[in-house]
Amino acid sequence: MIEFWEVVHRSETGELMEERKYDRLLGQKAKEIVNRYQIKYNPEQVIPSDDALADRIFEAALDLFIEIGMYNADTGRVMKFSKKEVLESLETAVDHIVWGEGRDQKVMFPRRPEDSRPVFCNFTLVGTPYPEELFLKACISTAQEPLANCFSGPSLLHTLGGIEVRSGSPMEVEAAIWDIGQRREAARRAGFPGKGIYTMVSTAEKADAMIAAARPEFGALARDGMLNGAIAELKVDNDRMKKAVFLRRTSYTSGGLYGPLMGGYAGGPEGTCLILIAHHFLGRLAFGTEYSVCFPVDIHQVCNTTRQMLWLVSRSHQALARNTHLLHFANTFIAAGPCTEMACYELTAHGITAAVSGANLSPAASARNKYPERCTGMEGRICAEAAHSATRMGLTRSEANRIVKEILLKYEKDIPNAPIGKKFSECYDLEKVKPSKEYVELHERTKEEVKKTGFVYAF
Amino acid sequence: MSNILEAMAQSVIDGDQEVACRLAKEGIGKGIDPVLAIEEGYAKGMETIGTSFEAGDCFLPEVLLAEEAMTAAIEILKPKIEERMTKKASKGKIVIGTIQGDVHDIGKNIVKLFLGVAGYEMIDLGRDVPVRAFVETAKKQRPDIIMVSALMTTTMVYMPELIKQLEELGIRDQFKVIVGGAPVIPEWAKEIGADGYGKNTKEAVEVALKLLQTQKS
Numbered sequence: 001m002i003e004f005w006e007v008v009h010r011s012e013t014g015e016l017m018e019e020r021k022y023d024r025l026l027g028q029k030a031k032e033i034v035n036r037y038q039i040k041y042n043p044e045q046v047i048p049s050d051d052a053l054a055d056r057i058f059e060a061a062l063d064l065f066i067e068i069g070m071y072n073a074d075t076g077r078v079m080k081f082s083k084k085e086v087l088e089s090l091e092t093a094v095d096h097i098v099w100g101e102g103r104d105q106k107v108m109f110p111r112r113p114e115d116s117r118p119v120f121c122n123f124t125l126v127g128t129p130y131p132e133e134l135f136l137k138a139c140i141s142t143a144q145e146p147l148a149n150c151f152s153g154p155s156l157l158h159t160l161g162g163i164e165v166r167s168g169s170p171m172e173v174e175a176a177i178w179d180i181g182q183r184r185e186a187a188r189r190a191g192f193p194g195k196g197i198y199t200m201v202s203t204a205e206k207a208d209a210m211i212a213a214a215r216p217e218f219g220a221l222a223r224d225g226m227l228n229g230a231i232a233e234l235k236v237d238n239d240r241m242k243k244a245v246f247l248r249r250t251s252y253t254s255g256g257l258y259g260p261l262m263g264g265y266a267g268g269p270e271g272t273c274l275i276l277i278a279h280h281f282l283g284r285l286a287f288g289t290e291y292s293v294c295f296p297v298d299i300h301q302v303c304n305t306t307r308q309m310l311w312l313v314s315r316s317h318q319a320l321a322r323n324t325h326l327l328h329f330a331n332t333f334i335a336a337g338p339c340t341e342m343a344c345y346e347l348t349a350h351g352i353t354a355a356v357s358g359a360n361l362s363p364a365a366s367a368r369n370k371y372p373e374r375c376t377g378m379e380g381r382i383c384a385e386a387a388h389s390a391t392r393m394g395l396t397r398s399e400a401n402r403i404v405k406e407i408l409l410k411y412e413k414d415i416p417n418a419p420i421g422k423k424f425s426e427c428y429d430l431e432k433v434k435p436s437k438e439y440v441e442l443h444e445r446t447k448e449e450v451k452k453t454g455f456v457y458a459f
Numbered sequence: 460m461s462n463i464l465e466a467m468a469q470s471v472i473d474g475d476q477e478v479a480c481r482l483a484k485e486g487i488g489k490g491i492d493p494v495l496a497i498e499e500g501y502a503k504g505m506e507t508i509g510t511s512f513e514a515g516d517c518f519l520p521e522v523l524l525a526e527e528a529m530t531a532a533i534e535i536l537k538p539k540i541e542e543r544m545t546k547k548a549s550k551g552k553i554v555i556g557t558i559q560g561d562v563h564d565i566g567k568n569i570v571k572l573f574l575g576v577a578g579y580e581m582i583d584l585g586r587d588v589p590v591r592a593f594v595e596t597a598k599k600q601r602p603d604i605i606m607v608s609a610l611m612t613t614t615m616v617y618m619p620e621l622i623k624q625l626e627e628l629g630i631r632d633q634f635k636v637i638v639g640g641a642p643v644i645p646e647w648a649k650e651i652g653a654d655g656y657g658k659n660t661k662e663a664v665e666v667a668l669k670l671l672q673t674q675k676s
Contacts, residue, residue: 232564
């Protein structure tokens with residue numbers, strides 16, 4: 001088993017390479033390996049059922065990672081690993097996480113494709129910008145949802161107590177400490193004081209600020225999570241690896257955050273699928289991850305609910321679920337904003353896809369994760385209801401493929417011009433922190449439409 | 460002549476550096492104006508690739524290959540351009556970078572790529588660029604435009620700081636400032652006093668071109 005410090009050593013002694021050259025090599029290798037393994041996106045098989053192909057994709061991702069390695073952007077060096085080292089790192093990963101404490105404690109297990117066990121759901125606002133005065137209520141909107149096994153919150157829109165929060169400044173540390181406190185307070189107010197937090201801070205980027213916030217007196221529970229993102233396709237840097245050192249010595253849960261861009265350096269859906277899987281090897285080796293959050297997005301549409309992206313989501317999670325016991329969340333990114341019919345369909349399609357493909361679920365970023373206050377807990381509810389219903393009805397991948405394709409017809413042509421929807425304050429009663437009647441009724445109406453495909457809602 | 464220009468364009472579309480270079484040499488042999496070869500040949504190919512990329516019909520690796528083919532061909536044509544004293548002046552100079560604290564730079568790299576092949580001189584400061592580095596580079600390099608991207612709410616707040624520093628130094632009116640990146644929205648860009656905003660890479664390129672044209676006219 002490769003030691004973490006050996007990984008650090010390789011990041012300081014591996015082959016020196018210009019970053020630009022590494023980026024190009026990555027695209028070339030991905031293309032070459034996609035051809036080698038004959039992996040081909042099929043728009044009619046949005047949720048494919050071919051197990052052999054899922055396994056080939058996993059093998060292809062392994063080849064890719066072994067041949068290209070990962071890049072440390074600070075040292076400009078490539079770290080390479082043997083197949084044995086990668087497989088050992090996967091074998092030694094945890095096979096479950098106990099999130100939260102007391103009666104709010106929830107256990108996350110790895111799932112398999114067509115698994116009848118419920119999907120473990122994290123409700124998140126994926127860093128959508130919120131001003132200080134709405135921050136707590138936004139957190140409550142996710143924490144209060146009964147289907148949220150754990151939860152997370154938004155990002156802070158610029159100021160705290162009138163002082164601007166800048167990355168790398170002292171105020172970033174202050175904001176990070178405030179952020180975890182708001183999240184824990186939201187859980188308390190929602191009546192789930194021990195609910196797990198899957199990422200303690202979204203208001204900070206730097207390792208020092210995140211580490212400073214991770215203390216029980218600020219609101220962190222023993223197994224609350226801290227995310228460590230790859231900075232771009234198969235790249236890490238020293239700031240992120242610093243967090244890994246801290247996480248190795250504490251009880252907090254180490255998460256990997258992977259968002260390769262489909263259409264970017266890795267090429268099309270096939271190459272990006274391999275890169276997404278390869279990021280899990282990076283995460284195990286460089287960060288010691290215990291869970292992962294996968295948010296591949298289309299480089300132009302900034303969502304993962306297009307036909308190509310759903311294929312990528314399904315294929316990558318099936319490959320991981322069949323070949324590892326890793327704990328992986330599919331992170332829903334939709335084009336439309338809250339309280340729109342289109343958002344309801346996108347969330348439903350993604351929820352079903354993730355559920356039958358062996359993923360756990362982390363909904364959702366709305367309105368392309370761009371507009372302030374345009375992401376709420378209600379999107380998580382819509383997505384999770386679909387995912388739970390898919391497992392309850394024992395949906396096969398083949399049947400899910402038919403249903404999701406019917407749902408896709410309702411929205412895919414509108415993706416380039418998706419409506420940004422309503423702000424939190426426009427689709428929630430802010431006093432009670434409850435979704436508006438309009439939003440709830442819209443959800444029920446779209447459920448009726450989805451039922452016409454033969455999909456059965458459990459509740 | 461149109462055949463060879465079409466072939467030049469096609470070599471870029473195919474990302475075929477070898478063919479692009481062979482055609483550049485052939486063009487010189489046949490006495491084709493090198494500026495014409497670039498503008499009506501290779502650049503047309505790049506334009507086609509750019510349109511395909513935006514439509515999702517091709518991906519970044521193909522764009523990078525096309526750019527490499529075009530750059531290699533231009534290197535061959537360069538001495539001839541200089542010989543004829545028709546050296547084409549750069550269409551404009553742009554300083555570009557991802558702002559302080561932010562390491563996410565793929566969008567910035569794509570914008571740089573397209574503006575570079577369109578004939579603009581690009582000074583790429585990279586990622587996590589301190590505000591002061593933007594200011595110092597602008598003072599030294601005298602660009603037409605400063606383009607800044609950010610992916611985080613905690614890093615985008617350095618954008619107004621950049622504009623403020625340019626104002627304090629009394630040099631704000633010497634440069635156009637364009638901002639972009641995931642959390643940046645047009646209202647905010649306007650509020651901080653930016654001259655332009657791109658909601659995506661395509662729009663960022665278009666806005667830069669428009670601002671440069673306005674400036675020149």
